Amino acid sequence: MSEHRLSCEELVKDHGGSFQLGPLSCALSEGVTCLVGPNGAGKSTFFRLAAGIEKPTAGSIVLESAKDHRLGYLPQExxxxxxxxxxxxxxxxxxxxxxxxxxxxxxxxxxxxxxxxxxxxxxxxxxxxxxxxxxxxxxxxxxxxPALLLLDEPTVGLDPRQRIALRETISSVSDGRIVLVSTHLVEDIRSLADRVIVLNAGQVIFDGDVPELEDKATTDAPGDTDLERAIATLMGDTE
Structure with a gap:
């Protein structure tokens, strides 16, 4: 059984009426979860809430862990x-x-x-x-x-060899902790994800593993693989 759990209960963050994340209810356990979505979907907001940098407007986000609630955070820059x-x-x-x-x-x-x-x-x-x-x-x-490791688009701007090396690093440190990776890259999702959460307009529109995500692909969606077509299908080709 997992020793660590990040639980969200009716989580809401309202940015003054211009954007609202949630309400979201989900729980993250050990392993790598990839958070995917177009720009403005709410990924960075969720990261700031998970890191304790921002407070929810409503609901809760709680790290349940025997490790004194410790977390590690790597921002995009x-x-x-x-x-x-x-x-x-x-x-x-x-x-x-x-x-x-x-x-x-x-x-x-x-x-x-x-x-x-x-x-x-x-x-x-x-x-x-x-x-x-x-x-x-x-x-x-x-x-x-830390029990929770937050990595905000860690492979962005890297060349292919650097991305491969970094993905290997992330995989090697994921045992026994919750790792949440925000990414736009299909290769990251395929190589890293035990679980994928797709956000769009502040809402979860998919939560499952990679094969389940690939099943969402439609033949007329843009992309060279089922995974690319599935993401395009779910997001209405917004990226």
Whole structure:
């Protein structure tokens, strides 16, 4: 049975009448859930609510976990200190998360191993490639071993090899935690998703696994695969 659960009960976020997310009722368990939808569908709003950056207008979103309700968050454009080394930055993040001083070196080393950046531990952040920057972002979000990991479009702007490497990293850290990945990329969904939630206009229009999503495809929808056609079908070809 899953030790961690993110529960939404009649969750609503109203942005002054210009946009409303919800009401949504769902529960996320361990594994990778991909959150998909066109721009303006409510993905970023849901992420900010899950991270506690914003408060719901109504309803609730609650992380049920034995890990002191800890979460890790990688925004789409993380602001990393470019003059620091990877190791220096992660030591700072460990301090922010109140990891005891004697445990910090091990926590930093483990985070670097998890994202395959051990050999770059003394490199200045400004020297890292785009893919390495995203992997370092995942390392900082993992250093305190969170129950919930939020990754907002982590592969955007990366070249194909970097995307593959990052997807492998995400898969490798998903055991025993809830991982929510916002993405526009069909390859991310196919490679990562145990579950897919499709949002449109603030509402959940699909919640299931990849084969169930592919079953939604219509033959006249645009796309080269059933998965692409299914997403286009559900969203009314809005992307």
């Amino acid at each position: 993380p602001d990393l200190p470019r003059s620091a080394t990877c190791e220096e930055f992660l030591h700072y993040v460990a301090w922010v998360h109140k990891i005891p001083p004697k445990q910090r070196p091990e926590a930093v080393a483990d985070a670097l191993v998890r994202v395959n950046l051990t050999e770059r531990h003394r490199s200045k952040i400004r020297t890292l490639s785009g893919g390495m920057l995203r992997r370092l972002g995942i390392a900082q979000s993992l250093i305190h071993d």
